[in-house]
Amino acid sequence: MKNIFKTFSGVKSLIQNLDIEKINTLSQKVDLNEMIGIVSKMSEEDLGKMMKMMKGGGGQKEIPPINGDFYELGKTLPPHEREIQLRVREFMESEIRPIANDCWNKAKFPMEIIPKMAELNIAGLTYSGYGCPGHSALLEGFIAMEMARIDTSISTFFGVQSGLAMGSIYLCGSEEQKHQWLSKMQKLETIGAFGLTEPEVGSAVAGGLTTTCKREGDEWVINGQKKWIGNATFSDITVIWARDLDDQQVKGFIVRKDNPGFQAEKIENKMALRTVQNALITMKDCIVPESDRLQNANSFKDTAAVLRMTRAGVAWQAVGCSRGAYEVALKYTNERKQFGRPIASFQLVQDLLVTMLGDLTAMQSMVYRLSQMQDNDELLDEHASLAKVFCTLRMRDIVDHARELFGGNGILLEYDIARFVADAEAIYSYEGTKEINSLIVGRAITGHSAFV
CATH class of the missing domain: 1.10.12 (Lyase 2-enoyl-coa Hydratase; Chain  A, domain 2)
Structure with a gap:
């Protein structure tokens, strides 16, 4: 009463x-x-x-914080690794987010961020020795996610440098080559690229490389072309994979930018990863000394070892791209008002957001376990391939749902989501298409190879 x-x-x-x-x-x-x-x-x-x-509904409604890590997996990292993850997040928020759309729109790479990124001390994160930090693959995955959450182009630049280029030398190089290059690459004083894909050869690289190499005394002569080679317009060295005309085996080479017969031309008019400087590389009687041949790369199996390691990183990139799309969409739905209220308050909008979050959380849980297996030296080709297939498929769904929530504003670069939608298409294709990775997993679970 x-x-x-x-x-x-x-x-x-x-x-x-x-x-x-x-x-x-x-x-x-x-x-x-x-x-x-x-x-x-x-x-x-x-x-x-x-x-x-x-009284107007009791005052200003308190909006929950935006957090795409719904199960708080990041908090399971050891304190010193969690600190590194959050430092990378702050770097991406303060240094990259303000310039991401402009760089993407102008198809230019912000060279000024390289020294700042070097200060994070995260290149070659999982390698032991040679100036590398020696952290876990799990932390490396979180870092790939944090970068792609803001800008997949920057994540790709870093993945090429730290994963493909440094990884090729770390796994396939001699001790002399590791000491010569890895420390400088870890400090980002030397920028690397990775040349495997060709204009006419993508999925068939295992047995169909048209780039050839032939030994002549203490030198090798390389002829052929490579396409879609990230960083190659400004890299100091590019790891080139070529088929030996004498034994038909794939071999790897550290090719310097000033090597005679080496030319890198920027690929223009891309609709995805526009900030990444992809190149068409042409080699005409390119001379490489025997000392720059990767001494432990003697067949495509050695190349595949590098791809296995980095494919897990691509799955994490898909998680990052998805998380970035989800978070900008969630933020937008609380800001965008229709019929006198935020669109986040409508049932169909919430249903889309929850669907996105469910897919994102499943992806995060999958790559989390994938990196644990990598840390335990249990990672197989089929494990990495399944993650690449599943995560990139779900990524496509998530960015599509996010784009839908923006309505007409979704095609404007200023709202960020258009960049996530476009960049997702590149992640979906590189490091092995959905079909090729599916066949790798299919071979593992059936015992039958369905490759042509």
Whole structure:
């Protein structure tokens, strides 16, 4: 009874605090005495609802923080690795987010961020020795995710440098080559690229490389072309994979940018990863000394070992791209109002957001376990391939749902989502198409190879 009286008094107070003009206007529309009589007969619950409505819904609604890591997997990292993850996040938020759209739109790479990125001390994160930090593959995955969450182009630049280029030397180089290059690459003083894909050979690289090499004394002569080679327009060295004309085996070479017969031409007019400087490389009687041949790369199996390691990173990139799309979409739905309320309050919008979050959380859980297997030296080709297939498929769904929530604004670069949608198409294709990775997994679970 006391609460009812309190509520009634509150209604009376609201009416009394209205100015005379408003009271006169209100009295023309309703019988105030009748209204008070009705209020006096209302239940405590109904009175409370009415008071909340009269006060404008109880003030500003508190919006939960935006967090795409719904199961808080990042908090399972050891404190020193969690600190590194959050430092990378801060770098991406403060240094990359403000320039990401402009660089993407102009198809230019922000060279000025390389020294700043070097200060993070994260290149070659999982390698032991040679100036490398020697952290876990799990942390490396989180870093790939943090970068792609803001800009997949920057994540790709770093993945080529730290994964493909440094990884080729770390896994296939001699001790002399590792000491010569890895420390400088870890500090980003030497920038690397990785040349495997060719204009006419993508999925068939295992047995169909048209780039050839032939030994002549203490030198090798390389002829052929490579396409889609990230970083190659400004890299100091490029790891080139070529088929030996004498034994038909694939071999790897560290080719310097000033090697005679080596030319890198920027690929223009891309619709994805526009900030990444992809090149068409042409080698005409390119001379490489035997000392720059990767001494432990003697067949495509050695190349595949590098790809196995980095393919897990691509799955993490797909998670990052998806998380970035989900988070910008969630933020937008709380800011965008239609019919007098945020679109986040509508059922169909919430259904899309929950669907996105469910897919994203499944992806995160999958790559988390994938990196654990890598840390335990249990990672096989089929494990990495399944993650690449699943995560890139779900990524496509997530960015599509996110784009839908933006309506017409979704095609404007300023809202970020258009960049995520476009860049997702590149992640879907590189490091092995969906079909090739599916066949790798299919061979593992059936015992039958369906490759041509």
